[in-house]
Amino acid sequence: MQSDGGNDLVTRRGRSRNWYFVGRSRRLQETVSRMLVHSKALRHNEAFPCSTMHRENVHFVQIDRRKTIYIMSYAFQQCIHPDCQASYDIGQILTACETCGSLLDVQYDWEQIAVPTSLREFEARWSKRLNPLDFSGVWRFRELLGFPANEQIVTIGEGQTILQQNDRLASLVGMNPGKLFLQYEGLNPSGSFKDNGMTAASTHARMVGAKMTACASTGNTSASLAIYAGVSGLFQCVVFVGSGKIAYGKLSQALDYGAKTLQIDGDFDDALARVRELCAEYPIYLCNSVNPFRLEGQKTIMFRVLEGLGWEAPDWIVVPGGNLGNSSAFGKAFMELKQLGLIDRIPRLAIINAAGASTLDELVNNNELQWNDGRNNADVIRDYYASMDSENRRASTLASAIEINRPVNLVKALRALNFCDGVVRSVTDQEIVDARALIAANGFGCEPASGATIAGLRQMRTEGVIAASDRVACVLTGHQLKDPDLTVAYHTGDPEKQAEKLHPAGVHKTPHANSPIAVRNDTAAIVQALGLS
Numbered sequence: 149m150q151s152d153g154g155n156d157l158v159t160r161r162g163r164s165r166n167w168y169f170v171g172r173s174r175r176l177q178e179t180v181s182r183m184l185v186h187s188k189a190l191r192h193n194e195a196f197p198c199s200t201m202h203r204e205n206v207h208f209v210q211i212d213r214r215k216t217i218y219i220m221s222y223a224f225q226q227c228i229h230p231d232c233q234a235s236y237d238i239g240q241i242l243t244a245c246e247t248c249g250s251l252l253d254v255q256y257d258w259e260q261i262a263v264p265t266s267l268r269e270f271e272a273r274w275s276k277r278l279n280p281l282d283f284s285g286v287w288r289f290r291e292l293l294g295f296p297a298n299e300q301i302v303t304i305g306e307g308q309t310i311l312q313q314n315d316r317l318a319s320l321v322g323m324n325p326g327k328l329f330l331q332y333e334g335l336n337p338s339g340s341f342k343d344n345g346m347t348a349a350s351t352h353a354r355m356v357g358a359k360m361t362a363c364a365s366t367g368n369t370s371a372s373l374a375i376y377a378g379v380s381g382l383f384q385c386v387v388f389v390g391s392g393k394i395a396y397g398k399l400s401q402a403l404d405y406g407a408k409t410l411q412i413d414g415d416f417d418d419a420l421a422r423v424r425e426l427c428a429e430y431p432i433y434l435c436n437s438v439n440p441f442r443l444e445g446q447k448t449i450m451f452r453v454l455e456g457l458g459w460e461a462p463d464w465i466v467v468p469g470g471n472l473g474n475s476s477a478f479g480k481a482f483m484e485l486k487q488l489g490l491i492d493r494i495p496r497l498a499i500i501n502a503a504g505a506s507t508l509d510e511l512v513n514n515n516e517l518q519w520n521d522g523r524n525n526a527d528v529i530r531d532y533y534a535s536m537d538s539e540n541r542r543a544s545t546l547a548s549a550i551e552i553n554r555p556v557n558l559v560k561a562l563r564a565l566n567f568c569d570g571v572v573r574s575v576t577d578q579e580i581v582d583a584r585a586l587i588a589a590n591g592f593g594c595e596p597a598s599g600a601t602i603a604g605l606r607q608m609r610t611e612g613v614i615a616a617s618d619r620v621a622c623v624l625t626g627h628q629l630k631d632p633d634l635t636v637a638y639h640t641g642d643p644e645k646q647a648e649k650l651h652p653a654g655v656h657k658t659p660h661a662n663s664p665i666a667v668r669n670d671t672a673a674i675v676q677a678l679g680l681s
């Protein structure tokens with residue numbers, strides 16, 4: 149590191165060439181601003197005025213693909229492995245540590261960031277919601293994910309979701325009144341929690357000048373990516389889905405929002421492998437949850453849960469587990485809030501797998517895999533995956549959103565489980581579809597994966613792991629209309645539909661079914677069907 153003497157201009161050529169960090173003095177800001185304005189290589193005229201540079205936490209200006217001038221950022225990327233901890237600038241597009249291959253976090257120099265001294269201070273933002281950043285349920289917490297300059301943020305009004313108490317459902321799963329809360333993320337613009345992450349990933353894609361974004365998806369990621377690319381008009385986008393592995397509601401969204409949609413002959417894991425290859429080879433920006441910026445957005449789901457409880461932590465957070473992006477992001481949110489002294493109690497985390505896609509449950513509960521200060525037993529994971537391959541065991545569940553073989557955020561989820569004294573459970577498809585129907589009947593239409601939360605809660609109530617008096621927040625991750633086929637198959641009682649959709653997954657009972665009644669187009673017949681005659 150060199151300094152200009154006043155410790156104002158710091159150039160870190162060794163670690164990352166052509167990146168310049170600029171300190172606080174007006175003289176230097178003016179110099180850099182002039183450099184930017186006169187630079188022939190400047191492609192985007194994004195040289196912020198000095199006053200803006202000074203006001204915001206983070207400043208980032210792209211000059212061209214190789215030469216980037218990076219102004220006064222307090223965020224960086226860091227390898228999560230404790231023996232490596234390699235750090236990278238936020239302008240680099242990475243999905244793994246270049247040194248050791250571990251996952252990356254976005255980290256912050258908190259000393260330099262004007263974080264509120266109390267979470268309550270965020271409440272004032274709502275009264276300023278004419279400002280799109282304050283309207284967003286993600287960016288109104290922007291000091292806690294301060295990697296972009298405000299001008300770079302790509303928002304479509306995501307995260308307008310609030311925690312809601314549901315006593316009827318509470319009584320059905322053995323919880324005391326006032327103790328069960330639902331965080332209904334189906335109300336996001338694309339109908340799932342993914343928008344919390346995609347606003348952050350799209351923002352970073354814009355910061356690095358991406359022209360094309362991509363993802364592999366079980367459906368919701370592709371819907372979310374497609375809406376951000378389509379509405380912002382900033383990127384082309386390509387989504388990879390497993391052929392026959394995506395619910396129609398989700399596929400229709402990707403098509404409607406204009407994404408180039410590739411149906412791969414395989415499942416999610418195959419689609420992800422292909423898209424990762426492609427993004428490594430071509431200038432395409434990857435928006436799956438291996439992208440650490442995406443998970444920064446998903447932290448805000450927990451901020452809203454806390455807000456819904458008057459900034460008190462619940463006893464439990466219950467979340468379905470697929471690729472484990474949410475679980476990882478939630479853990480990171482609580483780690484940071486604790487570090488910043490903004491909470492004093494950590495909720496426990498319950499991650500619920502589908503029994504047909506139970507890699508995390510198997511590894512943690514049957515193979516003793518633990519975070520172990522970041523030095524977890526990689527052999528256990530490798531052996532488990534090898535046994536899946538040799539026995540040709542593939543994930544299979546009606547909750548297609550969590551039909552994942554090898555969760556990409558596994559190690560971060562172990563960290564979250566460790567920090568939040570977490571537990572992992574699996575629930576059968578029968579339990580999932582019954583719980584989903586029950587949640588819907590109590591006012592919260594959600595997709596099957598979200599049903600795993602209430603099914604898991606029920607299981608943990610039976611075990612006595614969760615007490616009736618505990619305060620529990622279940623994250624309902626996606627909207628009911630994502631997967632209407634399954635809902636209709638459940639309710640309709642049509643033996644053909646049930647044989648096709650439900651029986652192969654071991655679902656033979658439909659205790660909450662509400663079958664439609666076929667009736668002639670005739671008033672007398674209708675009166676009779678209604679039992680009024």
Ligand SMILES: Cc1ncc(COP(=O)(O)O)c(C=O)c1O
Binds near residue numbers: 470
């Ligand atoms: C509705 C829904 N629930 C849960 C999940 C799983 O989330 P995660 O991959 O963060 O574990 C997904 C992911 O696609 C989803 O779409």
Ligand SMILES: [Zn+2]
Binds near residue numbers: 227232247248
């Ligand atoms: Zn590393």
